[in-house]
Amino acid sequence: MHDYLFPLGPQHPALVEPVHIKLRVEGETIVGSELVLGYNHKGIEKSFESRWWAKGVFLSQRVCGICGFYHTSCYCQGIERLMGLEIPERANYIRVAVGEIERIHSHMLALGVVAWEMGLDTLFHYIFRDRELAMDLQELLTGNRVHFAMNVIGGVRRDIDLGQIRKMEENLEKLEERIRHYLRLFKTDTSVKNRIRHVGYLSKRKAKILLPVGPNVRASGIDYDVRETGYFAYRDLKFRPVTGEGGDVLERCVVRWKECLQSVRLIQDSLLSLPEGGIAVKVPPVIKIKEGLETVSRVEAPRGELIYYMKSAGDRPYRVKIRTPTYQTFHILDEILRGYEIPDVPVIIASIDPCFSCADRMTVVDTETGRERIVTKEEVRRMREEG
Amino acid sequence: MFDFAYHSLVFPGFVSAFIFGFLYLGVMRKVAARMQHRVGPPLWQPFLDFFKLLSKENISPRNATGFLMTLCPVISFASVLTVMVFVPVGSGAVSFEGNVFVVIYFLVMSTAFLAIAGFATGNPFGFIGSIREITQMVSYEFPFIVSLVTIGFLTNFEIIPVSAFAFPFALFAFLMGVLGKLSLPPFHVPEAEQEIVAGPYTEYSGPRLAMFELARAASFWTLISLGSVFFLGARTLAEFGVYSIILLFVLTIFRVVFARLRISNVFRLYWFVIGPLAVIDLVRVMVGFY
DSSP: OOOEEEEEOSSOTTOSSOOEEEEEEETTEEEEEEEEOOSSOOOHHHHHTTSOHHHHHHHHHTTOSSSHHHHHHHHHHHHHHHHTOOOOHHHHHHHHHHHHHHHHHHHHHHHHHHHHHTTOHHHHHHHHHHHHHHHHHHHHHHSOSSOOOOEETTEESOOOOHHHHHHHHHHHHHHHHHHHHHHHHHHHOHHHHHHHTTOSOOOHHHHHHHOOOTHHHHTTTOOOOGGGGOTTTTTTTTOOOOOOSOOSHHHHHHHHHHHHHHHHHHHHHHHHTOOOSOSBOOOOSSOOBOTTOEEEEEEEETTEEEEEEEEEOBSSEEEEEEEOHHHHHTTHHHHHHTTSBGGGHHHHHHHTOOOHHHHOOOEEEOTTTOOEEEOOHHHHHHHHHHO | OHHHHHHHHTSSSHHHHHHHHHHHHHHHHHHHHHHTTOOOOOTTHHHHHHHHHHTSOOOOOTTSOHHHHHHHHHHHHHHHHHHHHTSOSSSOOOOOTTHHHHHHHHHHHHHHHHHHHHHHTTOHHHHHHHHHHHHHHHHHHHHHHHHHHHHHHHTTSOOOOOBOTTOHHHHHHHHHHHHHHTTOTTSOOTTOHHHHTTGGGTTOOHHHHHHHHHHHHHHHHHHHHHIIIIIBOOOSHHHHHHHHHHHHHHHHHHHHHOOOOOHHHHHHHIIIIIHHHHHHHHHHHHHTOO
């Protein structure tokens, strides 16, 4: 049977976001794939350069709707490093707690989508119902269900009081029980295992070459986690990354569930050892940083390592470069799709937990020659001037 | 003559297939929603969908065969409705020895025209959906036909109320066949939303899609009626109602608890697990051991 092109996207029920994946298919077997990006470019990096440092916090939050807190954490951490600011211990612990709740809700969202992609709506609805427990906690702590605006430069915006801690422990207990239930379900349920075991395999050797980040690389047996470097309060909380062995979709799901359990423990620990003191240091509304200073800030977002590179131009950034985790994970898509069948494609794509809108880059395709090229900053500026 | 007209046009024919078929769909959606901790749509939602679709526009893609696209849903609906002529619910059913085979033929025709419709749309998703539809048909027809023939041996291959509880494997094979025919989970492979959008239905819109919806509702009504008469032995209307509801609930439970299979698994499951089980009962009825 000759091969033909199976267009997945830009609009397709299996994809939550607009992205185009060209699959070359023989019968139902995939022999090659090509990722086409560029449907969702927001131009956020450029907009940073026209805003004061403090306004950038709100902008960085809008990079992603699911892990926005990590973007602000990373951005604030970078600025604090540039300013030489030491933030209060209590703020560090609160950042860990809020961040880990966000990790739970992000992982549960991803796993719910995996359940839906394998055609098991019931599990999807159950996971999303229980994800509400985490969403409630976010609302309790920050006042918002998404886009918390919790981070400010120099600390956090809201404190945690005793009543909130009590309510949190209650919810966390329920959440832990449900997470354990799902972990067992993914490991033992035949109907589920049939769809996701031995599918989308990424060997340890290949993982070392292609280097995805987050749960995707940890499921292949490489214990790479930025939290190990001990930023915020992770050093005091004795963090050890979760790793898996299998490298297939099932293992990536299991690693995510285990990370959820670990997050529950981290939240409980950080609440127990919450130090006394203030929650933020006062910073001037217009922050001035010496021109030309630069830094790289890293945090471990739910999808993996998130990097912000920042260079100062006085009261605003000269350049902010964001490397989202999904950008690093794209490269494994072809490897884990090739050789599997069309029914596996949605599950495999969902299993790397892609967030395309975070990672989208702009390419210009010359329609006459069909060549693609990356546009430089000067060219964009020229285009803008020309209209 | 009046009896036959009433039987084929009102109950359990055309009008009932329309009303009860959509009602079954509605009940199934509502019950499944409650099982999944959702509120779910109102019971009459399928009716609303149907009438909404009727008011919409028919769209033919450039590389589609428009004539076939119109013809297929109509034939699909008509052939599945014809089956109801042979099912004795109330009076007026056409009854003769061997009408089981006629029923099998018309049920296959309904699915076959759905597959042709997928090819006619000229869409890659429809193309793959149709291939899957046919593969699935080849898979489930074996146990399905074996189960019908098994019970047929008891009645000289005529559809009359008969209880099949002595043949649990045949009953099971029939249920699985119905799941496959209706493309319900775990056999919703031909119209797998996450993989191939809507399979053969992908390019359909407006009244033509409404016609397919109607055919689907009618096949719900037909297959469940066939099951409650020919396998569960419903003689009176009350029994018929109760058995139909039981069958509907069993199908709903299957819909809720299973993930989708791959098409290769579907084939293997029907031919190497359900098929042999059904054959056991066929052998039993042929040697008279029951």
